[in-house]
Amino acid sequence: MFPGVVRLKAVASEKMIGFAAGDVRPREGLGWITTIGVLPPFRRNGIAYALLSSCEEEMGMPVVRLCVRRSNLSAQQLYLKAGYKPAGVWERYYNDHEDALVLQKDR
Ligand SMILES: CC(C)(COP(=O)(O)OP(=O)(O)OC[C@H]1O[C@@H](n2cnc3c(N)ncnc32)[C@H](O)[C@@H]1OP(=O)(O)O)[C@@H](O)C(=O)NCCC(=O)NCCS
Numbered sequence: 001m002f003p004g005v006v007r008l009k010a011v012a013s014e015k016m017i018g019f020a021a022g023d024v025r026p027r028e029g030l031g032w033i034t035t036i037g038v039l040p041p042f043r044r045n046g047i048a049y050a051l052l053s054s055c056e057e058e059m060g061m062p063v064v065r066l067c068v069r070r071s072n073l074s075a076q077q078l079y080l081k082a083g084y085k086p087a088g089v090w091e092r093y094y095n096d097h098e099d100a101l102v103l104q105k106d107r
Contacts, residue, residue, distance in 0.1 A: 082105065
């Protein structure tokens with residue numbers, strides 16, 4: 001484990017079916033969710049929500065941020081349900097020039 005990094009995985013039948021990771025920036029009071037994913041056959045079972053909640057908890061920061069592609073509506077629904085609010089836009093952030101939406105949750 002790297003200091004300042006939280007890494008979590010969801011396991012079923014000894015196989016990794018989901019993961020999440022976050023960077024902890026204590027001087028800024030900020031946690032950044034850097035990645036989250038669940039294998040397609042296991043989606044819509046609350047696994048990402050549980051990983052996200054655990055990652056927020058383990059980071060222990062008062063503010064959590066993340067960014068998501070403008071077109072990724074399923075992930076945006078997840079973050080909305082988890083209490084994230086719009087906090088900015090990074091225009092043409094991704095390699096293919098799609099915008100990143102920055103979302104924030106105050107805990
Ligand atoms: C986004 C992702 C992580 C969601 O994983 P998941 O385990 O299916 O999510 P959950 O079951 O915990 O969903 C929690 C809530 O998010 C929302 N949600 C999740 N997937 C959704 C979808 N396809 N359409 C609409 N809402 C969705 C719903 O509100 C859902 O609650 P509900 O099932 O009670 O309606 C998954 O689809 C994935 O791995 N996608 C590819 C990787 C990715 O986009 N990662 C995010 C990058 S920012």
